[in-house]
Structures are given as C-alpha cells and as structure tokens.
Amino acid sequence: MTLLSAIRSRLVILIPYVWLLFFFLLPFMIVLRIALSDLEYGSPPYTPQFSLSDGWSGIWDKLSTLDFENFAFLVGDSLYINSYLSSLKIALISTLFTLAIGFPLAYGMARAPDRIRPTLLMLVILPFWTSFLIRVYAWIGILKQEGLLNQFLLWLGVIDTPLEILSTNTAVYIGIVYSYLPFMVLPIYSALDKMDESLVEAARDLGCTRIGAFWKVTARLAVPGVLAGCLLVFIPAVGEFVIPDLLGGSGTLMIGKTLWIEFFNNSDWTVASAIAIILLIVLVVPIVWFQNAQAKAAEAGK
Amino acid sequence: MNARWSWFNITSVVFGFAFLYLPIVLLVIYSFNESRLVTVWAGFSTKWYGELFRNQGLLDAAWVTVRVAFISATVATVLGTLAAVSLVRFTRFNGRTLFTGMVYAPLVMPEVITGLSLLLLFVSINFARGFWTVTLAHITFSLCFVAVVVQSRLVTFDRSLEEAAQDLGCPPFQAFMKVTLPVILPAVISGWMLAFTLSLDDLVIASFTSGPGATTLPMKIYSQVRLGVTPEINAVCTILIGVVSVGVIIASILTKTREVQRQRDEQAAFAQ
Numbered sequence: 001m002t003l004l005s006a007i008r009s010r011l012v013i014l015i016p017y018v019w020l021l022f023f024f025l026l027p028f029m030i031v032l033r034i035a036l037s038d039l040e041y042g043s044p045p046y047t048p049q050f051s052l053s054d055g056w057s058g059i060w061d062k063l064s065t066l067d068f069e070n071f072a073f074l075v076g077d078s079l080y081i082n083s084y085l086s087s088l089k090i091a092l093i094s095t096l097f098t099l100a101i102g103f104p105l106a107y108g109m110a111r112a113p114d115r116i117r118p119t120l121l122m123l124v125i126l127p128f129w130t131s132f133l134i135r136v137y138a139w140i141g142i143l144k145q146e147g148l149l150n151q152f153l154l155w156l157g158v159i160d161t162p163l164e165i166l167s168t169n170t171a172v173y174i175g176i177v178y179s180y181l182p183f184m185v186l187p188i189y190s191a192l193d194k195m196d197e198s199l200v201e202a203a204r205d206l207g208c209t210r211i212g213a214f215w216k217v218t219a220r221l222a223v224p225g226v227l228a229g230c231l232l233v234f235i236p237a238v239g240e241f242v243i244p245d246l247l248g249g250s251g252t253l254m255i256g257k258t259l260w261i262e263f264f265n266n267s268d269w270t271v272a273s274a275i276a277i278i279l280l281i282v283l284v285v286p287i288v289w290f291q292n293a294q295a296k297a298a299e300a301g302k
Numbered sequence: 303m304n305a306r307w308s309w310f311n312i313t314s315v316v317f318g319f320a321f322l323y324l325p326i327v328l329l330v331i332y333s334f335n336e337s338r339l340v341t342v343w344a345g346f347s348t349k350w351y352g353e354l355f356r357n358q359g360l361l362d363a364a365w366v367t368v369r370v371a372f373i374s375a376t377v378a379t380v381l382g383t384l385a386a387v388s389l390v391r392f393t394r395f396n397g398r399t400l401f402t403g404m405v406y407a408p409l410v411m412p413e414v415i416t417g418l419s420l421l422l423l424f425v426s427i428n429f430a431r432g433f434w435t436v437t438l439a440h441i442t443f444s445l446c447f448v449a450v451v452v453q454s455r456l457v458t459f460d461r462s463l464e465e466a467a468q469d470l471g472c473p474p475f476q477a478f479m480k481v482t483l484p485v486i487l488p489a490v491i492s493g494w495m496l497a498f499t500l501s502l503d504d505l506v507i508a509s510f511t512s513g514p515g516a517t518t519l520p521m522k523i524y525s526q527v528r529l530g531v532t533p534e535i536n537a538v539c540t541i542l543i544g545v546v547s548v549g550v551i552i553a554s555i556l557t558k559t560r561e562v563q564r565q566r567d568e569q570a571a572f573a574q
Contacts, residue, residue, distance in 0.1 A: 008475055013392055013401075016385035016445065020404040023442040027419030030426055105318030108311035120315065122554060127322050129550050131503040133520050133527075134539040138325035141332065141531045148328060181322060232410065239412020241506055246527060256414045263418065263510075273422070276415045283412070291406040294450075 028280075035070055035273035070274035080258065080275065084282065087255040090169065090244075091237035094176035098233050099226065101177060102184030106225075107218075109185070110192035121189070128182045136175055136246050143171050143247070167249030175243040180236070184229040191225025192218070224293070231290045235283055255279055326543060333536035350537040360538065363522040366433065367502060370518060374440035375497035381441065382448025382497070383490055387478075389449065390456045408446040416443055417510030424511065431513025439511040440501040447500060448493035455489030456482075463571065485568070488560050495553055499546060 074080040109120045127135065142148045143166040150162040165171050195218065203213035241256035248254070255275060263272040333351075337344035354360060385405055392398070408416060420439045424431055459482065467477040483490075505520040512521065519538075526535055 009392075012384050013388040013395060016381045016388065016449075017397070017401055019381055019442070019445070020401070023420065023423070023438065024404050024408065027423040030422045031419045034422055101318065101321065104310075104314035108315035108318070111307050111311050112315065113307060123319060124322070126547060126550060127326070129499050129546050130326065130543050131520065131539070131546075133503065133505050133523060134329070134542060135325065137523070137527050137531070137535065137539065138329040140527070142325060142328065144531075178321065178325070181318075185318075235410040236412060239414055241414050256412060259414045259418070269422070272418060276418050279412060280415060287407060287410055290410055291403060294406050295402055
C-alpha cells in the first residue's frame with residue numbers, strides 16, 4: 001500500500017469518526033457538565049462548574065466541588081420520579097400491545113403467497129416514510145369528542161354518549177402502538193421469513209398439535225425478531241414527546257414532555273440536562289443490548 | 303416460510319393494514335371537505351389547497367425544510383457511506399467499539415436528548431442558531447441511518463471483484479469508485495432518501511436547534527396543530543403524504559430493476 005492510499009484509508013474512518021465525536025459524544029459531555037451546574041438566569045441560563053480553559057488542574061479542583069444538587073432536586077420532587085415511572089409504564093404497556101397486533105400481522109405476511117409478499121412488505125414500510133407528526137395528527141380528528149370514532153360508534157348505537165378518549169392515556173397508547181407498529185412488524189417478519197416451514201411439518205409429523213408446533217417451533221425461532229422489535233418500540237417510546245403532547249392530557253406524565261416543558265416553558269436548562277442524563281442512564285441497558293444485537297446481525301450478514 | 307394462507311392469517315393482515323392506513327385515508331378525505339369543521343362532511347371542495355398557496359408563512363417554512371433536507375441528506379449520505387465502509391472493511395482499529403456505538407446509538411436515542419445536547423453544543427461554541435444548526439443536527443442523526451442501510455448492502459458485496467480491479471492495476475480509491483460504488487448505489491440512494499424524509503419529518507430536534515428565521519414545516523404544522531384540527535393542515539399533510547409516497551414508490555421500482563440488473567452483471571462477471 002502506498003503512503004497516499006494509506007492516508008486515504010485512514011481518512012475514510014477519520015472523517016465520520018471525528019464528526020460523530022464532535023456532534024454526538026461532545027454534546028453529551030456538555031449535557032453532563034450543565035446538569036452538574038447551577039442555574040443562573042440569563043443566556044445561557046447556567047453557571048458552568050468547570051470549563052476547558054481552566055486546564056486539567058482546574059477541572060480537578062472543580063471536580064471535588066461538583067454538586068449533584070440538580071439530581072437531588074429530581075429525586076426530591078415526586079413530579080420527576082412519577083414522570084419516569086409513568087413513561088416506563090406507558091412504554092411497556094404500549095410495547096406489549098404493539099407486539100399483540102404486530103405479531104399476527106408479521107406472521108400473516110410471512111405466510112402470504114410469494115407473489116404478494118413484496119407488496120405487503122412495501123405497504124408496511126410506506127407509513128414509516130410518512131411524517132410521524134402527520135400520523136399522530138390524524139388521530140386527533142378520529143379520537144376527539146365529536147370525532148369520527150365517536151360519530152361512528154353513536155351511529156352504530158354501541159354508545160349513547162361520546163367517549164372521552166383524546167387527552168387521556170388511552171389515546172397515548174393508541175398513538176404509540178400506531179406510530180411504532182412498522183418497527184415491530186419488520187424484524188419479526190424478517191425472522192419468520194427466513195424460517196424453514198419443514199420444521200413445523202416435522203413437529204406435526206412427530207405428533208405436535210398445530211398450536212404446540214407453533215409454540216415449540218415458530219415462536220422460538222421468532223424470538224430474536226420479537227426482541228429487536230420490542231426494543232425498537234420501547235426505547236424511543238420512553239422518551240416520546242410528540243404523542244403525549246398532542247394526544248395525552250394534562251394528566252399524562254411522560255419524561256420527554258417534562259424535559260421539553262422544563263426547557264422551553266421554564267427555561268431551566270440545568271434541570272432539563274439532569275433529566276436527560278437520568279433518562280439516558282435508564283435507557284443505557286436496553287440501548288447497549290440493541291447495539292450488540294445490531295452488531296451481531298451485521299457480522300452474521302457476512 | 304410459505305405454507306397455507308389461513309383465514310386467520312388473512313384476517314390479521316387485513317386488520318393490520320386497515321389500522322395502519324385508515325387514519326391516513328380519513329385525513330386525506332377530510333382535506334377535501336367544504337366545511338371548516340373538520341369532522342362534519344359538507345361536500346367536496348379543493349378550496350383549502352388554494353388557501354395554502356396564499357399562506358406565505360407556510361410556503362417559507364416549506365422552502366426552509368426542503369433546503370435543510372436536501373443539504374443534510376447529501377452530506378449525511380457521504381459521511382454515512384464512509385462510516386459503513388469503515389465498519390465493514392476495517393474490522394480492527396483503535397476505538398472501533400466507540401465508533402460502532404456512536405453509529406448505532408442515535409438510531410434509538412430519544413430525540414429530546416439528541417436535540418437538547420446538540421443545542422447545548424451550539425450554545426457553548428457560540429454558533430448562531432438558525433438554518434445551519436438545524437442542518438448540522440440533521441446530518442448527525444441521519445448519517446447513522448444511512449450507515450446502517452449501506453452497511454447491510456456492503457456486507458453482501460463480494461470483495462474479490464474490487465480486488466480483481468486492483469490486481470489489474472486500479473488504485474484502491476478508483477477501484478472503490480468504479481467497482482464497489484456502482485454495486486452499492488441502490489443502497490446509497492435509498493439511504494439518501496431515508497435521510498431526506500427523516501429531515502423533512504423531524505420536529506423535536508429542529509425545535510431545539512433552530513433559531514430565528516429558520517422555522518421548518520413540521521414546526522409550523524405543530525404550532526398550528528396545538529390550536530386544533532383545521533382543514534388547511536389536512537391539506538398540507540395530504541400534499542406531503544402524496545409527495546413522499548410517489549417518491550418512495552418510484553424509487554423502489556427503480557432500485558429494484560437496478561438491483562436485478564446488477565445481480566445479473568455480477569453473476570455474468572463470475573461466469574466468465
């Protein structure tokens with residue numbers, strides 16, 4: 001390899017590497033720094049605890065005096081604790097609902113005749129390209145008091161008075177399940193699609209019932225897809241902002257919304273940063289899990 | 303897997319797709335509603351579309367959004383392709399674990415965190431917020447999506463073709479441009495389109511990183527949606543859905559025919 005091409009191959013790594021270091025990793029360091037700072041009104045509304053101009057010795061001096069008062073504040077105030085817990089609860093329940101709807105859909109797609117499968121796959125991917133905001137907005141017109149769902153149910157005679165769905169947690173569940181359904185369907189579909197149908201036949205031949213064969217063979221082989229799908233739904237759902245803001249009510253506590261309010265309405269950058277850090281700590285285990293699964297899948301592709 | 307397509311399978315597919323598409327279909331239908339009351343049908347009309355083209359604020363926002371999406375998708379595609387090549391070709395280098403982490407993490411990172419952290423970066427380096435900060439933010443999160451899309455194509459690419467070109471005297475960089483790039487081009491193009499739509503859609507990161515004079519279309523739509531459902535928003539959404547759907551369908555047909563052609567060429571090259 002000549003020197004020139006050696007430099008070129010270094011650059012291939014270096015350019016995206018440096019970009020991500022500067023625009024992805026460094027910002028997190030700054031968030032952490034600000035989370036440990038004191039709030040001061042002005043712009044920017046915080047007093048940095050340490051800055052790079054102090055040099056390393058300066059940083060060490062300051063490190064010993066760092067305060068965790070923003071974190072103590074978060075722990076002390078039940079609003080934040082409740083936001084975290086309720087985000088986790090909402091994300092978990094929505095993930096289970098998404099699985100309950102997504103699995104039969106993916107299963108049905110995988111068993112569809114060859115000729116229509118590409119079209120079905122395309123139809124699942126298409127909503128993913130359509131704006132998230134628009135898809136959430138579409139539900140407002142359906143779920144509100146004088147909305148289409150209530151009109152329909154009243155017309156059917158199922159209910160006498162309109163149901164109150166918009167501005168409740170139910171609407172948030174519907175919104176999350178709807179928005180994240182393709183993320184659940186795609187990994188499950190690709191796991192089922194690769195499956196060898198003769199395995200199920202073998203199980204049947206060996207005396208398994210249809211349901212038994214499904215549980216013992218199909219469901220087991222779908223596990224990696226189900227896990228990937230659940231993580232792809234659960235992780236972003238925990239930090240979701242748009243859905244609880246537009247479909248949820250004032251009683252809907254979600255941490256993404258709390259962070260947004262602290263930042264945009266209360267201009268409290270230090271508390272917003274502390275919320276972000278804790279949210280990250282909560283999500284770090286599922287994120288690392290997801291990354292490993294991704295990396296493994298990429299290696300397996302070789 | 304492809305056995306009998308039972309009634310249960312058909313029902314779950316039909317219900318699944320009804321759930322996915324009904325809300326969008328209703329939104330499109332009601333954009334042609336005569337009445338200002340969105341949920342009461344009062345006859346067919348296209349007047350809300352006419353109204354849109356007189357709304358200067360909305361048109362400005364649309365123009366900003368398209369420019370941001372175009373620039374950020376293009377830069378993200380270059381960087382994302384480089385990142386994918388690094389991940390697939392260089393299996394050992396210092397800090398590879400960190401690099402892999404930084405490529406995959408933004409895929410699932412809650413947007414509020416990405417938005418907040420980038421804003422704080424721009425503030426601490428005193429970078430004036432506006433058009434360029436939104437563009438830089440969009441490049442950063444969409445380059446990871448491009449990297450994943452290109453990577454999945456690159457791992458299945460037979461490297462011996464590129465090595466053959468090098469054996470015939472082609473320098474590595476040219477061999478990549480002449481042999482590898484044409485093969486992975488469909489993935490690069492779909493990566494660009496993904497980056498473009500991600501940027502077109504993004505509300506949260508844009509809200510954090512934007513400044514005066516750089517209101518994007520999702521920010522504009524969001525501020526109006528908060529005040530309630532209006533037929534104008536239905537009309538904007540319908541146009542956006544139409545543009546994206548037509549783009550995606552055309553692109554998928556194009557890449558499919560290209561892919562088939564490429565595979566044939568690759569096989570032919572081996573057969574010789």
